[in-house]
Amino acid sequence: MSEDQTPDSFPLFGEETENLPPSAESVLRYLSQTLSVTKTLKRFPSLSPKYLQEILLHSADRLKEGPQPSPSSLAPEEAKPSPAEPARKEFPEFFIHTDGASRGNPGEAGAGAVISDFQGRTLKELKLYLGMASNNVAEYRAAIHALERALELGARSVTLLLDSELVVRQLRGEYRVREPHLKILHQKAQEVLNRFSQYSILYIPREENRRADQLANEAINQKNGS
Numbered sequence: 489m490s491e492d493q494t495p496d497s498f499p500l501f502g503e504e505t506e507n508l509p510p511s512a513e514s515v516l517r518y519l520s521q522t523l524s525v526t527k528t529l530k531r532f533p534s535l536s537p538k539y540l541q542e543i544l545l546h547s548a549d550r551l552k553e554g555p556q557p558s559p560s561s562l563a564p565e566e567a568k569p570s571p572a573e574p575a576r577k578e579f580p581e582f583f584i585h586t587d588g589a590s591r592g593n594p595g596e597a598g599a600g601a602v603i604s605d606f607q608g609r610t611l612k613e614l615k616l617y618l619g620m621a622s623n624n625v626a627e628y629r630a631a632i633h634a635l636e637r638a639l640e641l642g643a644r645s646v647t648l649l650l651d652s653e654l655v656v657r658q659l660r661g662e663y664r665v666r667e668p669h670l671k672i673l674h675q676k677a678q679e680v681l682n683r684f685s686q687y688s689i690l691y692i693p694r695e696e697n698r699r700a701d702q703l704a705n706e707a708i709n710q711k712n713g714s
């Protein structure tokens with residue numbers, strides 16, 4: 489989904505460049521979802537194989553200093569969960585793909601989202617008709633709506649995935665939010681995020697967010713919400 493070209497795109501700490509390496513957390517989370525080194529290197533153009541190797545080696549070194557995953561946690565699904573890892577029950581981890589669509593920018597808009605558990609199983613699909621709104625407003629409202637529904641489903645830890653780099657950087661605090669109407673939505677999104685025990689926000693390519701985009705457009709076509 490294309491984004492509004494506004495002063496909001498100015499970086500908070502000087503001009504950002506695409507050559508900056510991604511965070512280790514973003515790389516590891518993406519790698520854990522795809523289980524593909526090739527896709528991970530393609531997803532992060534500034535990530536070199538050597539740097540990826542250093543991230544993995546550093547993570548391995550940290551495991552030496554802390555508790556090791558038990559073999560039972562890596563066993564087939566019928567194995568009992570490890571007593572040393574109760575966090576999955578106490579703090580369910582959800583992955584949320586969201587997207588906003590606006591026909592005219594501003595124009596008729598919709599929000600779409602897919603909420604999945606840590607095993608990749610779809611828990612809920614959402615679509616919401618927003619009336620007249622810009623792309624950026626639709627992106628924010630999609631994220632807020634999905635986060636609120638995730639809380640209702642019992643999520644305590646979430647990874648929010650969007651194809652709007654602008655909104656991702658604003659939610660991370662890397663870009664300033666200058667427009668008053670976006671400041672209100674930004675503050676609301678931060679308030680909802682802070683209700684989770686932990687969260688992360690990742691940018692993904694548009695092709696990896698197709699279902700959320702489809703739901704957002706369905707919301708416009710059907711003018712309904714869920």
